[in-house]
Amino acid sequence: xxxxxxxxxxxxxxxxxxxxxxxxxxxxxxxxxxxxxxxxxxxxxxxxxxxxxxxxxxxxxxxxxxxxxxxxxxxxxxxxxxxxxxxxxxxxxxxxxxxxxxxxxxxxxxxxxxxxxxxxxxxxxxxxxxxxxxxxxxxxxxxxxxxxxxxxxxxxxxxxxxxxxxxxxxxxxxxxxxxxxxxxxxxxxxxxxxxxxxxxxxxxxxxxxxx
DNA sequence: AATACTCGCAACCGCTAATAC
DNA sequence: CGTATTAGCGGTTGCGAGTAT
Numbered sequence: 001x002x003x004x005x006x007x008x009x010x011x012x013x014x015x016x017x018x019x020x021x022x023x024x025x026x027x028x029x030x031x032x033x034x035x036x037x038x039x040x041x042x043x044x045x046x047x048x049x050x051x052x053x054x055x056x057x058x059x060x061x062x063x064x065x066x067x068x069x070x071x072x073x074x075x076x077x078x079x080x081x082x083x084x085x086x087x088x089x090x091x092x093x094x095x096x097x098x099x100x101x102x103x104x105x106x107x108x109x110x111x112x113x114x115x116x117x118x119x120x121x122x123x124x125x126x127x128x129x130x131x132x133x134x135x136x137x138x139x140x141x142x143x144x145x146x147x148x149x150x151x152x153x154x155x156x157x158x159x160x161x162x163x164x165x166x167x168x169x170x171x172x173x174x175x176x177x178x179x180x181x182x183x184x185x186x187x188x189x190x191x192x193x194x195x196x197x198x199x200x201x202x203x204x205x206x207x208x209x210x211x
Numbered sequence: 212a213a214t215a216c217t218c219g220c221a222a223c224c225g226c227t228a229a230t231a232c
Numbered sequence: 233c234g235t236a237t238t239a240g241c242g243g244t245t246g247c248g249a250g251t252a253t
Contacts, residue, residue, distance in 0.1 A: 016222085016223075017221095017222075017223090017246090017247090018221075018222075018247085018248095019221090019222090038238090039238080039239070040237090040238065040239090052238085052239090053223085053224095053238095053239085053240095054222075054223080056239075056240085057221090057222065057223080058221090058222080060240095061221075061222085062221075062222095089242065089243085090241090090242090091241075091242065092240075092241060092242085103240095103241075103242080104220090104221075104222085104242095105220085105221095107242070107243085108219070108220055108221085109219095111219095111243095112218070112219055112220080113219090213253105214252105214253085215251100215252080215253075216250105216251080216252075216253090217249105217250085217251075217252090218248105218249090218250080218251095219247105219248095219249090219250100220246105220247095220248095220249105221245105221246095221247090221248105222244105222245085222246085222247100223243105223244085223245075223246090224242105224243085224244075224245090225241105225242095225243085225244100226240105226241085226242090226243100227239105227240090227241080227242105228238105228239090228240085228241095229237100229238085229239080229240095230236100230237085230238080230239100231235100231236085231237080231238095232234105232235085232236085232237100
């Protein structure tokens with residue numbers, strides 16, 4: 001890499017859209033012989049009228065020899081669901097746990113199958129206003145007091161005032177809506193049931209930074 | 212049988228982090 | 233240290249196949 005080079009994709013004169021069998025074969029043949037150290041230079045060297053980005057995507061998502069094709073197993077789907085709870089839309093990180101599956105494929109499966117399935121089972125996303133009060137029965141280790149969460153869109157922060165002074169740690173157990181965890185940073189979440197662990201500070205005020 | 216509609220997937224687009232200079 | 237470039241990521245789109253009317 002370096003400066004002073006032309007940008008990656010000179011769109012003029014390059015093929016777009018679906019790959020032909022001949023293009024696939026050229027790409028496979030070139031990579032098998034020479035590898036893919038430089039995606040930008042690759043299409044020209046391989047005799048392809050594609051940009052490097054397109055070649056990379058085609059190879060990674062479709063042509064790699066270790067790609068596993070076909071339907072996802074129940075185990076794979078469960079893994080995706082669990083990892084999505086923990087990681088959010090980090091498709092490449094999720095893909096790293098599923099050998100032979102690509103981030104693009106996992107993203108498609110999530111968007112077309114799993115999200116719908118979960119939406120049927122679960123509930124609507126908690127808007128800030130719907131989260132302003134959490135009562136004792138939703139907390140695993142509090143006294144009989146009510147814990148409130150105040151939320152601010154302006155400061156992008158949630159603050160929690162806990163009236164019970166003796167708690168070092170509060171576990172919130174909230175019925176699962178998976179997407180909601182995406183808004184939190186620096187909280188640990190277990191997968192079943194979803195638990196958000198927040199450490200109390202000496203002032204009994206908790207701040208959760210939104211992503 | 213023809214047309215409209217829906218769904219799933221492959222590919223593209225835009226952005227960002229990493230890296231070379 | 234700042235800038236340019238690339239690889240990689242995630243969101244989105246477009247097209248083809250299947251299904252419904």
